[in-house]
Amino acid sequence: MTDIQPSQRVTVRVPAKINLELAVGPRGDDGFHPLATVFHAVSLYDRITVTPAPDWSVTTVGPYADLVPDNQDNLAVRAAKLLASRAVELGAESQPGPVAVVMDKHIPVAAGMAGGSADAAGVLLACADLWDLALLREDLEPLAAELGSDVPFLLHGGNAVGTGRGDEVSPVLSRGEVHWVLWLSTDEGLSTPEVYAEFDRLHEGDEVPMPELSAELMTALRTMDPDAVGAALRNDLQAASISLQPRLAEVIDAGLELGARGALISGSGPTVAFVVASQAEALDLSMGLAARGPKGDIVRVTGPVAGATVVDSRGPGPSLGLA
Structure with a gap:
């Protein structure tokens, strides 16, 4: 040891x-x-x-x-x-x-x-x-x-x-940052295997193509323009997540009606991410979602940010920071 x-x-x-x-x-x-x-x-x-x-x-x-x-x-x-x-x-x-x-x-x-x-x-x-x-x-x-x-x-x-x-x-490669409002479920989460199983059920008998990313999103990320990013958001699992938790569709509709530049369910959900153009828009959307519902925790964040980062190190040698 x-x-x-x-x-x-x-x-x-x-x-x-x-x-x-x-x-x-x-x-x-x-x-x-x-x-x-x-x-x-x-x-x-x-x-x-x-x-x-x-x-x-x-x-x-x-x-x-x-x-x-x-x-x-x-x-x-x-x-x-x-x-x-x-x-x-x-x-x-x-x-x-x-x-x-x-x-x-x-x-x-x-x-x-x-x-x-x-x-x-x-x-x-x-x-x-x-x-x-x-x-x-x-x-x-x-x-x-x-x-x-x-x-x-x-x-x-x-x-x-x-x-x-x-x-x-x-x-x-990207330049700048994007402001987001996240709607977080305060009830039951969604199991990733369960969402994929629902995806398979919804596509039973269909010919599902091999996955490809859109050129539109890659272009939008170069400038981080919120309207361009919002228009390019896509999640093939979204329909499956909504099938399992229908209220997610209400959350998305509410945010878009309140002025979000784009919206999608993140991954297998149930988090819903809304892209906005500024801190002021993020605050307005947060207040609107809180007043309108459905009930959930609402968090304002920005991205992109750095990954895992050492913030305090008292190890056997000086902090490496791991580049």
Whole structure:
């Protein structure tokens, strides 16, 4: 085991994501659908702190704490164990010991915003710093991909194209930022497998084409013009999400009638993202949605933002920051 003092700890901040476009292909023999998606990291964050401990553990605080499992199946614990198991081959002198993970959770659970994947990315970065592994983010990508299709993107943030199962990520150049209003469900979330099953049911007998991204969105991202971005938003899972939770259609209609430049359900939902042109428009839309309903939490964010970032490091060496 490495000689780590109990006072050492590392804290990482990691963002949520929304999918500006999600093109879904036909279900394969392995049960998975090929995807083409544009990831967009937004300024809604979880904070992850890791410290050396006698045993592996995870504790969750924050508004969504009661929805997160606190056992060894938690993706954050799995991420820490996976990196520990590969640490020697990645340059450590010996295998690190257990850590205690504390998650301050502000990204909603089962909401199509990759909250669990964000936490896994944050733990990979935090443990790499704590254990003084001289790694770049690219070195963590293979481990991230083993944990989930969204995890590699959340190491980097920004805007990126995801293909395959979403885990083959390449950055998208863009300039400026976009303002968003997020409507977050305060009731039951949506299970990603359940939404894909509903997608298959709705397309039974149809010939689903292989996924392709639109040139319109790529063009819009170069300038981050809110009208162009809003017009190019697309989610092939949206109809399935609305089929399972019909009130999502009411949310979308309400936001568009109140002046949003565009709207879509993020990922498998049920989060609804509205693009607006300014902070003032975001505030007006937030107030309008709150007054009109349906009931939900309403958050104003911007994007794109950086991915997982070390914000406090008291590890065995100076903070690497992991470029």
